[in-house]
Amino acid sequence: MYLRNEWMTSCWLLFMISLSFLPNSITQKVKSGDSLNIPCHRNSPDFNTCMIKVLHDVRPILKKGVPKMRIQTLEPMFVPQILVKQGSGPVSIDSTFTDQKIHGMTNYMINGIKIDLDNFKMEVDFYLPWLYIEGGYSIKGQILVLPISGSGDSWSNYTTVTGKAVLTGHSESRNGEEYWGIDDLKFSINVKKATIHMNNLFNGNKQLGDAMNNFMSQNFDAVFQELKPVIDEAIAIILKDIIKKLFAKFPVKALFPI
Numbered sequence: 001m002y003l004r005n006e007w008m009t010s011c012w013l014l015f016m017i018s019l020s021f022l023p024n025s026i027t028q029k030v031k032s033g034d035s036l037n038i039p040c041h042r043n044s045p046d047f048n049t050c051m052i053k054v055l056h057d058v059r060p061i062l063k064k065g066v067p068k069m070r071i072q073t074l075e076p077m078f079v080p081q082i083l084v085k086q087g088s089g090p091v092s093i094d095s096t097f098t099d100q101k102i103h104g105m106t107n108y109m110i111n112g113i114k115i116d117l118d119n120f121k122m123e124v125d126f127y128l129p130w131l132y133i134e135g136g137y138s139i140k141g142q143i144l145v146l147p148i149s150g151s152g153d154s155w156s157n158y159t160t161v162t163g164k165a166v167l168t169g170h171s172e173s174r175n176g177e178e179y180w181g182i183d184d185l186k187f188s189i190n191v192k193k194a195t196i197h198m199n200n201l202f203n204g205n206k207q208l209g210d211a212m213n214n215f216m217s218q219n220f221d222a223v224f225q226e227l228k229p230v231i232d233e234a235i236a237i238i239l240k241d242i243i244k245k246l247f248a249k250f251p252v253k254a255l256f257p258i
């Protein structure tokens, strides 16, 4: 673990994502007057189970979107651009993914939730049966022992996706109301299996391209473990931004009724 951390700090890791569009699509123009009507009571013994049910009940809403509140559909979720750059190590790549459509997000299942309102700490474990992602890509670099280069369209299907988010914060008071101020969000994701397909790798050399796609799918776990810190960080940035906006809009007592 120590060695790995040391390797991590010495390597050049960079992840950027176009944040401007995505979180706003979810929270923009949600007026503070809009009530949430969460039916769970924080001191009730089934509070956590009730919050899980709420999160499951909002899935159809996220699927369709709410044009009136400018909440866009999450099915698919659209991400204009994702840059993944990792400068050294077994997977060193410089890649850009554009106009990504992410399907399957709203099939999430919440496996567990822990809300500690005294300490402003929340943990959520979730499961997604699959995630199908399509869009444009360009990539250059090395995947384990093989060089990779190309640009074109790509799709990938990730199955049995599990993850955990841990949110920490503090009490903030504004206009006589208590809000949950966000300090940090840690995210960890795991993916059991993936099928990856990038069209037009190696200037369209089909034989090399097919071999590379098979190699990435078959060695997905090894590739994923190398990229996991970057992916975890990217998802944490997106989630933190969404939650920050949501929690800034609604006081604690609206989110977690007494």
Ligand SMILES: *[C@@H]1O[C@H](CO)[C@@H](O)[C@H](O)[C@H]1NC(C)=O
Pocket: 129, 130, 132, 157, 158, 159
């Ligand atoms: C992705 O994988 C899941 C599970 O194997 C499968 O049910 C689904 O049809 C696949 N999606 C696509 C678009 O291939």
